[in-house]
Amino acid sequence: MTYPFVSLCISFCLGIFVAETFRLSFFLLFSWAFLFLLLSILFINKSLTFKIFILAAVFFLGAAILRNAQTLPSSHMAKRIPFKSDSVFLIGVIESDPMDQKRNTSFILRAEKIKENGVWKTTCGKVLVKVFAKGDFSYGDRFFFIGKVYRPFSFSKDFDYRKYLAHQGIYSILSLKKGSSLKRLSQNAGNPLKAFSFRIKHKIRNVIVENLSPFCAGVLNAFILGDRQDLPRYIMNVMVNLGVVHIIAISGFNVGIVAFILLLVLKMMRIPRRPRYLLAIFLLILHCLLTGANAPVVRATIMAIILLMGFVLEREVHVYNSLALAALIILVLNPCQLFGISFQLSFLSVVFIVIFTPKIESLFPKTLKAVPWIRFFILTFSVSLAAWAGLLPLIAYYFKIITPIAVLANMFVVPLATMIIIAGLSLASLGILVPHLAPILGASNEFLILLFFKINYLLVQIPGAYFKLPQIPFAVVLLYYGLGLAGFFMVSLFAKRRSYR
């Protein structure tokens, strides 16, 4: 069994990392990638030499792709207004689902034209628009604005907001105070499929808001639609302290449950194997659009599609290979994602779950595993412990917290969260099709969400549930993973030798 994509992915990631650390020119990186690709063609028949050259080519390719992604065209908004500018005349199309917050409405605008010295000039790039006035905004609307444009600035020592937005391709913010000029020029200038998905999303949101209390509606919106604007801040803090915040952020966990439910329902409908997987892939893409196609959902959807395609093609699915391929695709599309916390957390958690769950499980005696409910308990514990151990240094580095309670919390919270997502999706789908059923489903959702938070509050009060830490150096994180990897290989080697004897 071989995992070609794993080594290619590691090499590609290293290339991106090096390009971010050292400011090397695009042409230098491109030339090295070209040279090594040429050498790999010349030595295509020599296995070892080819491996070395192709890995080097992929390394420099990753670096060149990052440098290319960081290079902005001369017409880009960030080049036209590098720092700050008053009263900018701008035309653009709304590219995201507008988010209504207490004081403002925000959305991402795809800039098209900007007025410079009285002349309209073509421009490009994404702009984060913050409107501090009432207005009716929808995805796909083409708007004319007069407002202040400025470069994002970091308002906290611990969080680089400018870098965070830059990784999403946003380099400018347009602020529109009360009384600013804005005018809708046209509608439906966006992707029709995305517009359709947002319409369904709004319908689902209405069903949820109409049938649940404001608190539960805010939680369920975060669970199944990824809208976190109505989620109280203290709830987020409780979940961070428990180490279960991944549940509330729509991510691989949610997409996995949605895929599981879809496959189950399609199986119940007696749809044959291959069409069932193809239909599930289509519905997952629709779900991805429905949740606004943000980076974590796109990532999880790509991972799920690659795994499902293995079943469609009736090929043996290798999790490591599929994961590495998904990571490669995501990073080729946007190499900046490698530096995103969610990318690192989601891939590392899956890798650690896949590697360590069977090893932890094997530590329990076989007699215990013979009892079904104990086996389920052992499996949940093993998954939870593997994910916790894998993410421990990263969470300590980024969030300055260690959450020993997370192992226990995940065992209770994950099954309950699964039930909430199932109930929430039932409310969303049946609430639209059969509105009379919505109040009943709403009541069950309400009960499950309240139970979920009661358990969370109980767990977070246990002494020693979490410890706040000072900032740890990144070298400690690298040391942890280095030692972990070395330990894993040594144990595997030892086990292999013992089995030969």
Add this chain to the structure above:
Amino acid sequence: MLSLTKEERLTLVCLGAVLLLGILANYLLKVNPASKKFFNSASDEVPRHLKVDVNKATYDELLSIPYIGEKIAESILKLREEKWRFTDLSDIRYIKGVGKFKFSIIEKYLTIGP
């Protein structure tokens, strides 16, 4: 870890080459706006020798242009007779059956000679 057959190696190298070429083109388009001309000419612009002088074109020559059928070719010739010669290609836009989209294609194949 990276055991590949010869076919797989070839596929990998080809993919790498295509990707490398793609990012080079993308980078050039960003940093050097002049290169846009090259890429546009490769995809959009019709080579000069394939263009037809609208003031000298015969009925058959007009028919060889995409989106020009018998009716539009006849209308162009009729308009040319009326106007004696075209001074602006946008006059063709007013012929019945030539919409905005059709005109955007047709005008690429036409030129106004001296």
